[in-house]
Amino acid sequence: MDFSKDTELDAKGPEHPLLLSSQDSGRDDLDRLKIRDGELKTRRRKPFLTPRVRWQVAIFCCLFLGYFSIILCRVGTEVSLAAMTDDKQLEFTKFDAGTVLAYGNGAYIVGKMLSGAVADVFGGRRVMISALTAVVVFTSLFANVYTKLFFIGIFMINKIFMSSGWPALTKLVCVWFDEEHYGKVFSGMSMSSRSGGLASTFLLGGLLSAGLHWRVILYIAATVALCMMLLSACILRESPVELGLQASIKKPKDDFEGGNGHPLDKAGLTEALFYFARSPAFWCLGIANLFLTGCMEMQSILPLYFKDSLHLSPGHATLVASSFQAGAVASLLISGIVYDHIGPRARFLFLTCLLAISTGCLVILWRVPNIEASLAGVVVFVLGATISTPYYIPGGVFSMSFGGERYCSTLVSILDVFGYCASIAMDTIMGSMTWHDLFTAQVMSCVLALVFLGVFMGTKAAR
Known part of the structure; x- marks a missing residue:
């Protein structure tokens, strides 16, 4: 038997279909090249x-x-x-x-x-x-x-x-x-x-x-x-x-029998307000927002505190205090991505741990009045980084999810009113308190914010 032809084909390996002129005509080859070229152009476009x-x-x-x-x-x-x-x-x-x-x-x-x-x-x-x-x-x-x-x-x-x-x-x-x-x-x-x-x-x-x-x-x-x-x-x-x-994709609500809609899609304003008022999550977040805003308001008086306690110039004191804002911006750069990619239990741990660190920073400022300016800047940076995420993200996400497209603005405004009332109260009493008493109140506010935000994150509506 003559195996020379088979051996020669095995040595050359399989031939490309476009090169097999005996099987396809030249016109077929041209058509195939045009099709391939068209597909490549489509992919590029x-x-x-x-x-x-x-x-x-x-x-x-x-x-x-x-x-x-x-x-x-x-x-x-x-x-x-x-x-x-x-x-x-x-x-x-x-x-x-x-x-x-x-x-x-x-x-x-x-x-x-x-x-x-x-x-x-x-x-x-x-x-x-x-x-x-x-x-x-x-x-x-x-x-x-x-x-x-x-x-x-x-x-x-x-x-x-x-x-x-x-x-x-x-x-x-x-x-x-x-x-x-x-x-x-x-x-x-x-x-x-x-x-x-x-x-x-x-x-x-x-x-x-x-x-x-x-x-x-x-x-x-x-x-x-x-x-x-x-x-x-x-x-x-x-x-x-x-x-x-x-249209944007929303998660189906467990308390709504209408499929993928929202329970407030066809509700009036009065019905929506009663819907909010009946929710324990709404009240827990509102109270947490009240205490968190009181803590956030501390940033407005930090330059004066550093000027008095550390004997810094007004410009230097403002520079040290501005690390709070820098920490907040740095935190918000990544915290939103983390918040979206973790589950309810991990969010609970994430937010409560952040507020626990915030409480620790306030305790340092409270118990160490003669802290070095450089260390004070680091502490304030960490404070801004850890308190900003619990202050901004849960309230905004909850307002859009719980209020739906129909009443998300109403809900976020109500939660802001909680916080702004605390802001006015804090601005009123800060000038009449000693620094020691003021930081005592701040530490207590942060602890209470941690408790109420933790309870909120455990509710069904926050998941």
């Missing part, structure tokens, strides 16, 4: 990001910058109050500045109580654009008045519109993003608040120190907000459905 994801990125960036500009105007009006007391064209005293702030805080609470329901009725896009427009107008007006009565009135109206930015933002995040991504998205939005406050304080404070008039500072802030308002008007959309995109 396939976008890395889908249209829905691209729109989500655009919405996220627009909301981030829009709320950043609101914070810029808020800080600008508050920073300008100190410069107004030195303005010889005004008869504006420190008592007048305190009066303006007090009325503004009251207006902010009123705005929080109203803006949530307004955003749920008219939509997040309309409320956000309206808020930015009003902030531009009233920040500019604030820079053009000379009478204390007008200062108070304009400041109050401006505060009402500023308060509506966060509920509108929450509404759009809830509508545009899937529930499994709430943690990381809301963490990013919280960074807008933290980084906005930090950057605005340094930027506007630096411009004032450089000799710019406080009215010019307000015009700069209003101009930035105007640009963000125009950007929001061009980019923001109420929902992905408007653009023919897939």
Whole structure:
């Protein structure tokens, strides 16, 4: 038998189909090459990001910058109050500045109580654009008045519109993003608040120190907000459905028999409020938010504490205290991703451990009054990093999940009112307490926040 031909074929190995001219004609080879080339071109043309994801990125960036500009105007009006007391064209005293702030805080609470329901009725896009427009107008007006009565009135109206930015933002995040991504998205939005406050304080404070008039500072802030308002008007959309995109995906609720919907989808406002009030999770989180806000308010008085206890210059004391904001921003960069990728039990341990560390940091500041400035900066950095995640993320995620697309803004506003009442109370008593008593109250607040937040994380509604 002749095995030479078989041996030769085995040595050459299998031949490529395109080279087997005896089996396929030249025309078939050409057609096959065209098909393969077309498939490669199709693969190259396939976008890395889908249209829905691209729109989500655009919405996220627009909301981030829009709320950043609101914070810029808020800080600008508050920073300008100190410069107004030195303005010889005004008869504006420190008592007048305190009066303006007090009325503004009251207006902010009123705005929080109203803006949530307004955003749920008219939509997040309309409320956000309206808020930015009003902030531009009233920040500019604030820079053009000379009478204390007008200062108070304009400041109050401006505060009402500023308060509506966060509920509108929450509404759009809830509508545009899937529930499994709430943690990381809301963490990013919280960074807008933290980084906005930090950057605005340094930027506007630096411009004032450089000799710019406080009215010019307000015009700069209003101009930035105007640009963000125009950007929001061009980019923001109420929902992905408007653009023919897939609606956001939500988890089915255990207490709802209607399938994948939400129990509040067809409820009125009164029904929604009773639904919230009947929930133990709502009250636990509200009380936890009250105590957490009291602890967060400590950051406003840290520069004075370091100036008195460590005998630092005002600038050095402010620099040490600013590590709180830096820690908060660093924490929020990663905590949202962690929050989304762990289960309920791990979230419980994660948040309670963070608050336990926060309590330890407050104990160090309480029991070691003569701490070194460098070590104090580290302690405050850790405090900001560990308390910011429990303060921002659980409340935002719970508001969007428990309130649903229909009433998430209302719920987040109510929870903010809990916290802002604590903020006003803390601002009132801080000036009349010794540092030892103040830190004692802070440690107790942090412990109580840990207890109530732990109970909240154990409820069914928080899972």
